[in-house]
Amino acid sequence: MTAALAKIGAKPWIWSFVGALVVWLAAIAFTRGYGASGMVTAALSLAVFSVIVGVGQMFVITLGPGNVDLSLPANIGLASAVAMKVMDGSDSMVAVGILAAVASGLAIGICNYLLIWALRIPPIIATLSMSFIIQSVDISYGRGLQIKPPPEFADFITLQIFGVPILAIATALLTIVAAIVLHRTIYGRSVLAIGQNIRAAWLAGIPVGRIRFATYALCAALGGLNGALLAGYFRGASVDIGNEYLLTSIAVVVIGGTSVAGGKANVPGLWGAALFLVLLLTMLNTFGVSAGVRLVTTGLIIIAVITIAGGEKVQK
Amino acid sequence: MTSISLTRTSAPSAFAALRSRQALRTALPALSLALILIAIAWFNPRAISYFGFNLMLNLAIPIALATIAQMFVITVNDLDLSIGTFVGFVGCVTATWLRDAPALGITVLLGSVAVYAVLGALIHIRNLPSIVVTLGMGFVWQGLAILLLPKPGGKAPDWLLSFMQLKPPLIPFPIIAAVAIGLIVHFGLMRTSFGAILRGAGGNPLAIRRAGWSLLKTKIVMFTLAGIFGVLSGMALIGITTSADANIGNGYTLLSIAGVILGGGEFVGGRVSPLGAVIGALTLALAANSLLSFMHIPPDWQVGANGAILIIVLAARVVLGRRESRQ
DSSP states (O other): OHHHHHHHHHOTTHHHHHHHHHHHHHHHHHTTTTTHHHHHHHHHHHHHHHHHHHHHHHHHHHTOTTOOOTTHHHHHHHHHHHHHHHHTTOGGGHHHHHHHHHHHHHHHHHHHHHHHHHHOOOHHHHHHHHHHHHHHHHHHHSTTOOOOOOHHHHHHHHOEETTEEHHHHHHHHHHHHHHHHHHHSHHHHHHHHHHHOHHHHHHTTOOHHHHHHHHHHHHHHHHHHHHHHHHHHTTSOOTTTTTTHHHHHHHHHHHTTOOTTSSOOOSHHHHHHHHHHHHHHHHHHHHTOOHHHHHHHHHHHHHHHHHHHOOOOOOO | OOSOOOOOOOHHHHHHHHHHHHHHHHHHHHHHHHHHHHHHHHHOGGGSSHHHHHHHHTTHHHHHHHHHHHHHHHHTTOOOTTHHHHHHHHHHHHHTHHHHOHHHHHHHHHHHHHHHHHHHHHHHHTTOOHHHHHHHHHHHHHHHHHHHOSSSBOOOOHHHHHHHTOOOSSSOHHHHHHHHHHHHHHHHHHSSHHHHHHHHHHHOHHHHHHTTOOHHHHHHHHHHHHHHHHHHHHHHHHHHHSSBOTTTTTTHHHHHHHHHHHTTOOSSSSOOOHHHHHHHHHHHHIIIIIIHHHTTOOGGGHHHHHHHHHHHHHHHHHHTTOOOOOO
16 A cells, blocks of 8 residues: 555656546536536547647756746747638648648747847746747737638547547647657657756757757647647637646646656646646536636645645755 | 856956956846937937836836845745736735725735745745746636726725825936835845845755755745735835726736846846846836837737847847856
8 A cells, every 4th residue: 555655656647637536526526427528528628738738848848947938828829820821711721721830830939949049048038028029920910810710620629539539639649759759769868868957968968959949949839739729629710819828838747747847757747737727627617616716726726736746855 | 057158267266257247247237228218218308307207117116026026036946927916916905905994904915925925835845846836826816816806996095196106306206216125125135144045045055054044944034025025016006006907917927037037137046136126127117118109119019029129138138248157
């Protein structure tokens, strides 16, 4: 028993799944079992978006303290507009539209790293300044944009097999690839090494600049992809479609057991944390509480989870 | 942290280099502020007057106070993502209870400072990532603000209104306030021995602990100070805007972080500059509110221009030779 507990304690991401399970049980206890599987389906289809940006943010945060991409919300907003404009409601342009959105994200990621590199400023400030500029570009580019996504694209995003959204399966594959990249490729190991000790990594001959560049580009490209998918899910683009993903992307990474100090990433935890956050909202909505109470409860539960799961062990 | 530069300084000149670096860290923010002021004078010479400064810098006081609050947290290598919604919550309390039931209002505000102290203790004892804890607190403060004031409204207490509208002779009130805030915090944090301990807790925690100081205590002190300045920021804000709104402070989180960095502070290592932080906040306030409207930037591009100014100011720092060796 204690051995099992110790094993769980060694895997902090398990707590996020435990949390998700607890809030789901609380919600179905309230509805007396009604809509239990529907809740899981809905949670899966919403959690997907947090997981996609979470993967990108996880790679960035793993680079070490101060590394975080604050331009994701603006990036997602712009990409959603780009995707809708390029697709222009036509089924034949879906792939091109998604590629355009990813390219828009990629371009933002490149600009982000150029700023970090050229101005030698903390990434938080670089990506923050960048996000202001992207917002303006989006406001001016996406003004009055009311293009619906192509029907096939919208259908694909909500398509389910036995209650499991296709998109969730695709994203699960994406996270498996991300885990392999992180733990089994030179690139992934380099990211971890930089996060553990950037100077040691540099002295060991790791191309620190190139790896960081690739990581910011990867994160922003995933943000672009997320923008296109969100526009399909919510049936249209909007400037503030990505707003909630600033906090969510950071929250899923950290609640999922990735170290904010860098050098230690956790891929499965992303799913647990994303499901936990979505189910938490579902539960509070089921209880029918007001917006204020919902916010307070969400905040307190996030703090409670992180307190129980605990931080890293203090070096003695 | 962001790049690797291996500068080698010989031992005797190391101390002098440290001194000049510190001087540079304070001088650069001042230069960027001067840059913005020159630009404003260029576009609208009449703004450079007693009345003009009063208008332009009014909102800079709460921003400066929030930036100082953020700076305390950054000093001990943490980050407060809740300061914006906290300022909003304090604003709502100020515009309702502090006016209608002062005793209750004061108790709630003191209680919220105590919450900050508890957060500091919690973060230290459980070794939690401050980003997540304050992220959660951000939701809590915003939720409480919405519960307290579901619709924009309320009114600031009269004494606060008249205090924020003081018109001292010769020098505009916001400038006096900014200088006072900067100097008080500067002397407390940079010139006293306890201030050195507090900064040391961020710079080299192990050394501070080995020297017999309690890291728990330093963290609690810093978070309490952050809470106090957050409360002051919220009250100052409501003294200017006269009424409150649950979302009134939301932008302050990012503004305060940008202000600290613009002011020459760094995210890790206890390297901060209170004077720089205040100047950084003034720069941001002037750039965001005044310069853009004088330049007749179309509304679509206002936010973007803000970002561009931030980048230009930071680029100016690089051009002016920012060669600090890091890590």
